[in-house]
Amino acid sequence: MSGKHRLRTALLYAALTLVAVIVLLPFVWVLFGAFKTQGEIMAAPGAWLPQDFSNLANFAELFERRQFGTYMGNSLIVSAFTVASNVLFSSLAGYALAKLPFKGSKLVFGCILAAMMIPYIALFVPQFFIIVQFGLVNTLAGIILPIAVMPIAVFIMRQFADSVPDELLEAARLDGAGEFRIFFGIFLPLVGPAIATVAIITFLNSWNYFLWPLIVAQDQGTYTLPVGLAVASQAARSIDYGLLLAGAIVVLLPVLILFLFLQKYFVRGVAVTGLK
Amino acid sequence: MSTNRVARRAVLVGASALAVSLGLAATVHAETIDDAPASGVLQVWIGGAEGEKLPSFLADFEKANPELKVEITQIPSDQFDAKLLTAIAAGTVPDLVRLYSQSQASLMATGAFAPVPEGLVKAEDFFPGAYATSVKGGVAYGVPMDAYATMFQYRKDLADKAGLAAPKTWDEMKAFAKAMQGQGATWGLGMDIGYDIYNAQGLNEYVHQNGGGFLSADGTQWTINSDANVAALDYWGSFFKEGLASPDGPKFLDTVPWFTSNEIAGKDIGPWFEQWLVDANGRDWVNANLATAIMPAGPAGSVSALGSGSLAVLKDGKNQTAAWKLVRYLSQPETQVGWYKYFGSLPAVKAAWDDPAIAGNGLLNAQREALQTAVDVPQVSTWNQVGTYLGQQMELVARGQATAKQVLDDVQAFAEGAGVGN
Numbered sequence: 058m059s060g061k062h063r064l065r066t067a068l069l070y071a072a073l074t075l076v077a078v079i080v081l082l083p084f085v086w087v088l089f090g091a092f093k094t095q096g097e098i099m100a101a102p103g104a105w106l107p108q109d110f111s112n113l114a115n116f117a118e119l120f121e122r123r124q125f126g127t128y129m130g131n132s133l134i135v136s137a138f139t140v141a142s143n144v145l146f147s148s149l150a151g152y153a154l155a156k157l158p159f160k161g162s163k164l165v166f167g168c169i170l171a172a173m174m175i176p177y178i179a180l181f182v183p184q185f186f187i188i189v190q191f192g193l194v195n196t197l198a199g200i201i202l203p204i205a206v207m208p209i210a211v212f213i214m215r216q217f218a219d220s221v222p223d224e225l226l227e228a229a230r231l232d233g234a235g236e237f238r239i240f241f242g243i244f245l246p247l248v249g250p251a252i253a254t255v256a257i258i259t260f261l262n263s264w265n266y267f268l269w270p271l272i273v274a275q276d277q278g279t280y281t282l283p284v285g286l287a288v289a290s291q292a293a294r295s296i297d298y299g300l301l302l303a304g305a306i307v308v309l310l311p312v313l314i315l316f317l318f319l320q321k322y323f324v325r326g327v328a329v330t331g332l333k
Numbered sequence: 334m335s336t337n338r339v340a341r342r343a344v345l346v347g348a349s350a351l352a353v354s355l356g357l358a359a360t361v362h363a364e365t366i367d368d369a370p371a372s373g374v375l376q377v378w379i380g381g382a383e384g385e386k387l388p389s390f391l392a393d394f395e396k397a398n399p400e401l402k403v404e405i406t407q408i409p410s411d412q413f414d415a416k417l418l419t420a421i422a423a424g425t426v427p428d429l430v431r432l433y434s435q436s437q438a439s440l441m442a443t444g445a446f447a448p449v450p451e452g453l454v455k456a457e458d459f460f461p462g463a464y465a466t467s468v469k470g471g472v473a474y475g476v477p478m479d480a481y482a483t484m485f486q487y488r489k490d491l492a493d494k495a496g497l498a499a500p501k502t503w504d505e506m507k508a509f510a511k512a513m514q515g516q517g518a519t520w521g522l523g524m525d526i527g528y529d530i531y532n533a534q535g536l537n538e539y540v541h542q543n544g545g546g547f548l549s550a551d552g553t554q555w556t557i558n559s560d561a562n563v564a565a566l567d568y569w570g571s572f573f574k575e576g577l578a579s580p581d582g583p584k585f586l587d588t589v590p591w592f593t594s595n596e597i598a599g600k601d602i603g604p605w606f607e608q609w610l611v612d613a614n615g616r617d618w619v620n621a622n623l624a625t626a627i628m629p630a631g632p633a634g635s636v637s638a639l640g641s642g643s644l645a646v647l648k649d650g651k652n653q654t655a656a657w658k659l660v661r662y663l664s665q666p667e668t669q670v671g672w673y674k675y676f677g678s679l680p681a682v683k684a685a686w687d688d689p690a691i692a693g694n695g696l697l698n699a700q701r702e703a704l705q706t707a708v709d710v711p712q713v714s715t716w717n718q719v720g721t722y723l724g725q726q727m728e729l730v731a732r733g734q735a736t737a738k739q740v741l742d743d744v745q746a747f748a749e750g751a752g753v754g755n
Contacts, residue, residue: 095612096612096613099586099589099590099609099612099613100590100613100614103590123385181419182419182422182423185419185422185423186422186423189423189424189425194423194425268412268415271408271409271412271416272415272416272419272420275376275406275425275427276404276406277406277407284409287409287411287412288384288385288407288408288409289385291380291381291382291384291385291407291409291410292382295586295605295608295609296586297382298586
């Protein structure tokens, strides 16, 4: 490697490191803030580092007194069911729309696209009426149902399904395989990255879901993490920043872990669908 | 505007429209409530940190009412109205809620609340502004639980150095701000600069100090661009024009570092400011450096912005009787003092202020005086829209991009389009 080239690489890395540090600073502040007391956070001028890193009082408060264990359990259930149901139904729908020509399939796909355009807030009150009619108020099922099959997930699966060669499916059909066998045995293994993308998108959506779970829940036993965090961080005419930041870490951690493991699929999914 | 706030507004508008279209008209029927212990299940929704503390505070009440189970659900205060409006529209309401005076008019417009039973409380026991907030057409639909008024809070140490007492008039406030800058403060005062609905709430006190008001006396017409209001906004804007206040800060909790590090030397702010400063700087710093006074008087006197929380019972709730019994309990002076000691909310009941726990805190003297004349925001259901727009437009005055007259003419036209609701 020539000296000039090496210098250019070094400069590039220095610039990238600088930008990375700037981007990461707020997250670091959140992380440090989670170990601070309200007084430390409000103090002027504030210090970057907490006085005591072993101060876990904020985390202890969240889990021991503010029901964060319950909220986390609810969030995990909501997200697990949302991801599973979206992956199953959107891949079925995507396969049918792309590979099984039927009368009106274009219209169905058009309707799904149209559903993506409707702001979620416009559906809010009618959706709540439906949930009330179903008797699902204050249940996790009531929280999950409206996002059990997201139009965006169907769209992604349909786009991916399009790229699966028809010849493969035809060959299987000639060999006498049924549609479900083809779907599970041939189609699904080929669309792994799409499944990962749908899983990540629906997980993020359901994990960060705020207003709807709040409306459906009638007591704190049914709150999910974001709702619980909003409640726990309230202080008298103020905000308890220590609890808010510690709670943010708790909410963020599973997302971060998921992203680290599935990063490869996520990038590939984005590249293929052109969606972020 | 954040997504949450957009979402909240959309839900508010949608749910209000639904509730109104369902024809939930108020029927005035006030029964009396006996003294027997309450029973059954009582569902309470409450926003803010109050919901965290209230369950343990009610231990005595539950002991006195052994057959009663109180279920308290804590709601994020930002979304409280959205949640309650949706519940009202769908008929899934709790028995008792605590409403915020700033936004309760749009909730009251649904007609979902029961009138306060005769003889439950006496109107004259409460600060008049706080009680009036829940009165509609001569009927009370809520009982104040807590109240606060804004005060002029300033750096006592800097004022002492300048040899100044708290300013008592609009002119003195100007002179005070200039003198504070002479003592090393970057800006003499911090003015409200959130440019949101709270900014409009702040202007409401200045217009009343000048004998104006946003609504006509009968509450049916907007009078936003009246001469008195224009003069009041002019006065507010002059602090920026004369370099006595910054149009960029402080905004909210950053008031604490701005106030501590001489960026500002005074602010029109609520009684919670003392505790914020204690949290950040300690009690000794507060004792040495913080003083409070009533708002400097304009031509029409000293007027503060009022905020209050009222307890209201839903007429579709399943246990109204128990709900009113809890309201009565929370309105007793001794309960109000207990709640102040336990949580810090200031009592809406006047007699509670005689207790040494409150009377002994010198910083609260100004608060008590301010509460006598403090004014609430206009109690009409369109205040959310009008106040938000007014707050946004005030930025033009703060930055010298429009005159007070231009801005208020524009907001008046906007408000006439929105109407006063129902």
